[in-house]
Amino acid sequence: MEGVRLLRSGDLVRHAAASLGRVLVGLGAGSLVGILLGYLMGTRPWARDILEPVVELVRPVPPLAWIPLAILWLGIGLADQAFIIFLGCVFPILLNTYEGVRAIEPRYLEVSRVFGADDSTTWRRVVVPATLPHVLTGLRVGAGVAWMCLVAAELQGVRTGYGLGYMMVVAQDLARADRIMVGMVSIGVLGYLMNRGMRGLEGRFVPWR
Amino acid sequence: MAVDPPVLAVKGLTKSFGDLDVIDGLDLTVRQGELMAIVGPSGCGKTTLLRLLAGLETPTAGSVKVRGEPVTGSGPDRVLIFQEGTVFPWATVEENVSFGMEARGDVDPERVAEAVRTCGLDGFQDNYPRTLSGGMERRVALARAMVAEPDMLLMDEPFSSLDAQTSRILQNTLMRLWKETGTTVVLVTHDVEVALRLASRVMVVSSRPLRERDVHDLTGKDGEREVVRRKVLKVLEAEVGERLY
Numbered sequence: 001m002e003g004v005r006l007l008r009s010g011d012l013v014r015h016a017a018a019s020l021g022r023v024l025v026g027l028g029a030g031s032l033v034g035i036l037l038g039y040l041m042g043t044r045p046w047a048r049d050i051l052e053p054v055v056e057l058v059r060p061v062p063p064l065a066w067i068p069l070a071i072l073w074l075g076i077g078l079a080d081q082a083f084i085i086f087l088g089c090v091f092p093i094l095l096n097t098y099e100g101v102r103a104i105e106p107r108y109l110e111v112s113r114v115f116g117a118d119d120s121t122t123w124r125r126v127v128v129p130a131t132l133p134h135v136l137t138g139l140r141v142g143a144g145v146a147w148m149c150l151v152a153a154e155l156q157g158v159r160t161g162y163g164l165g166y167m168m169v170v171a172q173d174l175a176r177a178d179r180i181m182v183g184m185v186s187i188g189v190l191g192y193l194m195n196r197g198m199r200g201l202e203g204r205f206v207p208w209r
Numbered sequence: 210m211a212v213d214p215p216v217l218a219v220k221g222l223t224k225s226f227g228d229l230d231v232i233d234g235l236d237l238t239v240r241q242g243e244l245m246a247i248v249g250p251s252g253c254g255k256t257t258l259l260r261l262l263a264g265l266e267t268p269t270a271g272s273v274k275v276r277g278e279p280v281t282g283s284g285p286d287r288v289l290i291f292q293e294g295t296v297f298p299w300a301t302v303e304e305n306v307s308f309g310m311e312a313r314g315d316v317d318p319e320r321v322a323e324a325v326r327t328c329g330l331d332g333f334q335d336n337y338p339r340t341l342s343g344g345m346e347r348r349v350a351l352a353r354a355m356v357a358e359p360d361m362l363l364m365d366e367p368f369s370s371l372d373a374q375t376s377r378i379l380q381n382t383l384m385r386l387w388k389e390t391g392t393t394v395v396l397v398t399h400d401v402e403v404a405l406r407l408a409s410r411v412m413v414v415s416s417r418p419l420r421e422r423d424v425h426d427l428t429g430k431d432g433e434r435e436v437v438r439r440k441v442l443k444v445l446e447a448e449v450g451e452r453l454y
Binding site for chain 1: 265297337338
């Protein structure tokens with residue numbers, strides 16, 4: 001019944017909105033960087049040679065291990081939380097995109113060459129559609145990781161006083177298990193809805209499967 | 210009187226991949242509007258030959274000239290139809306066919322619609338390839354090539370792995386298009402019957418490394434097809450060391 005009370009007062013919505021905002025900023029930045037670098041690594045050997053060791057070196061470090069540095073450098077606020085989420089989701093997005101480019105059947109690119117298509121036509125008609133399923137998978141995995149990182153990032157405290165993870169730490173101090181469970185359920189529901197949305201995008205943009 | 214250079218002139222064409230000699234000193238001339246069939250045993254290097262003509266590979270030695278100009282890469286004047294599996298799975302039939310025009314510049318929806326119709330794809334415009342049969346996919350590839358209006362159509366085993374009936378219908382479609390457009394066609398096949406039925410000229414080639422064995426002109430010699438057929442089979446049987454028919 002704590003859930004109903006929190007919902008009535010509008011507090012739950014404010015907590016959820018604050019968390020959703022952080023996830024969207026972190027996930028947005030992670031998608032942008034991950035997709036761009038993924039295509040770059042997939043299509044340019046020099047970029048792969050430079051970036052692959054960097055990625056493989058940074059990737060095994062858990063995003064949560066960055067929290068101390070993030071707080072030191074960025075302070076407590078949207079920047080550090082979004083940064084942690086960014087680190088969590090950027091690698092699955094980048095690697096899925098990269099794999100997608102590598103998995104393009106060479107014969108499709110040869111068809112493009114045979115017809116004398118220029119680079120822009122080849123990108124629009126071959127590279128992007130061929131890799132789209134992989135990119136969308138990366139986004140879906142990335143979104144899942146983003147929610148995991150969010151709670152950890154918020155456990156360190158937030159400035160605004162709102163956020164589902166933050167609400168849960170405060171509830172822990174007050175020994176309010178019911179409120180903690182409301183937080184857990186809310187995160188589950190939001191994550192579920194986001195995944196549904198992503199599936200919807202896949203259906204919309206990958207109708208040929 | 211000045212003579213136009215042939216559409217395709219191949220001189221001393223040789224291709225090796227490392228130690229593997231695939232083509233050895235091939236000469237081949239194809240004139241405007243011919244349907245040239247190159248017949249050889251499976252795995253003899255026919256696909257490599259077409260890839261060289263299309264400009265997807267560079268010769269180890271020798272030259273390929275199109276209308277007197279050396280080939281330096283692929284170009285929309287020569288469209289290669291690969292053996293199979295090159296229709297884009299993410300695009301509908303109509304989008305696949307338009308690609309042939311889009312790659313060259315502007316898409317004319319009327320021409321696309323016409324190619325869709327003449328290749329027997331009417332009613333399937335919005336289908337994705339996964340819903341098509343093997344024969345229909347070949348039609349899409351053919352229509353996509355036709356809208357590009359190439360000088361020369363290069364076809365790699367265009368009728369392989371189709372059932373006899375589908376193969377025959379597709380052959381008729383090709384013949385109709387060839388007669389209507391006057392496009393020069395070079396097709397490679399291991400199937401003697403297909404070559405004899407369609408071609409205006411047949412070249413028989415050896416096992417790898419690919420060399421010329423025999424050339425037969427079939428234009429206006431319908432009565433002699435049986436004679437040519439026996440000659441072609443004799444050469445091929447000598448190549449593979451087995452009786453074929």
